[in-house]
Amino acid sequence: MTDNAPTAALLIIGNEILSGRTQDANLSFIAKYLGDLGIRFREARVVPDVEAEIVAAINALRARYTYVFTTGGIGPTHDDITAECIAKAFGVPLLRHPEAVRRLEAHYAGTGLLNEARLRMANVPEGGILIDNPVSTAPGFQIGNVFVMAGVPKIMQAMLTGLRDRLVGGPVVRTKSVISAIPEGSFADALRALQEQVGAGVDIGSYPSFGGGKISTALVLRATDIDLLARTAEQVAVMLRSLGGEPVIVDGYGE
Incomplete structure (x- = not known):
């Protein structure tokens, strides 16, 4: 079946997926959600938490498909390197997004838990647009045709469904x-x-x-x-x- 409908790919990021420790629970939800919008889901890749592999995959996918979605690697720990890699793929600096900081400050107000590690979750490539996270506050982001989301299924699903107005579909299969x-x-x-x-x-x-x-x-x-x-x-x-x-x-x- 061939048509001119928009296309999409998913990049799953994380050593835990490749090691077998964690089973991906996001692909089927994403494929169905996009299919219901008339967006043809064409490819899924899994890469480890390795900068060169993430950057190469992002650049290959974003050149080929209308939309690229990523899951994983935007948390507060040292192995959460997705934001840095996306910035490198687009050739832009990684900045601390003021609105993302504001949201985190409001979320953690009075707890004493907002430290530098958690503030890393406010780092966004220059020009990035926030993706709302109604579950745990720390946002994802969009830059160009790439949508960067959390790997935790409940959070990912909330982020993706919140993107409805940013996605243009075609005829539904x-x-x-x-x-x-x-x-x-x-x-x-x-x-x-x-x-x-x-x-x-x-x-x-x-x-x-x-x-x-x-x-x-x-x-x-x-x-x-x-x-x-x-x-x-x-x-x-x-x-x-x-x-x-x-x-x-x-x-x-x-x-």
Whole structure:
């Protein structure tokens, strides 16, 4: 499926993800949220807390996609280096943002907990625009087409949903699934021919599963044209019936 809709990529930053200590819980939320806005989520990368790798990844992604989102590395500890790396990628100085400082001062007022480490969370590349954090105050930021967010899922979700007015989408991709007990090997050639017939207007993917001693296959169709999507789903069902299947067509992913 090809169109001119805006595109997006995610850069997940953190040694803890690559070591297996922490499982990423943000990618699926981001992909679905952007998809509902008509933004095509095209790529996700994971990099360690290494300056050169973060800078290289940011520059590669921001040149290729309409929007780039990052998660992780904007906390108060020494290994939180995302802000510095973004500044280096854009070739601008890292500054202490007055409004970010004000928010932190208000949040920690009377606690005696606002130290230099926490004030590091107010460091933003020159020209950066704050991203609100209604959960724990310390903001993310946007510079150019790059949106820098926290890695903690609850905070990330609040930051991302608060960006709605800054994001311009396109036609929303709709999904139908055709589910049957026909194994992939039985319809692979016919499915290939059908995909060639319908062309790029519909993406068709095959996703097998095995449970309770039975095979089930979901053929997932995605398109922006609702009528074309419905017609193609019926063609898939006809193909499966010709192989002895009893396919069921459902909206979405059939979960």
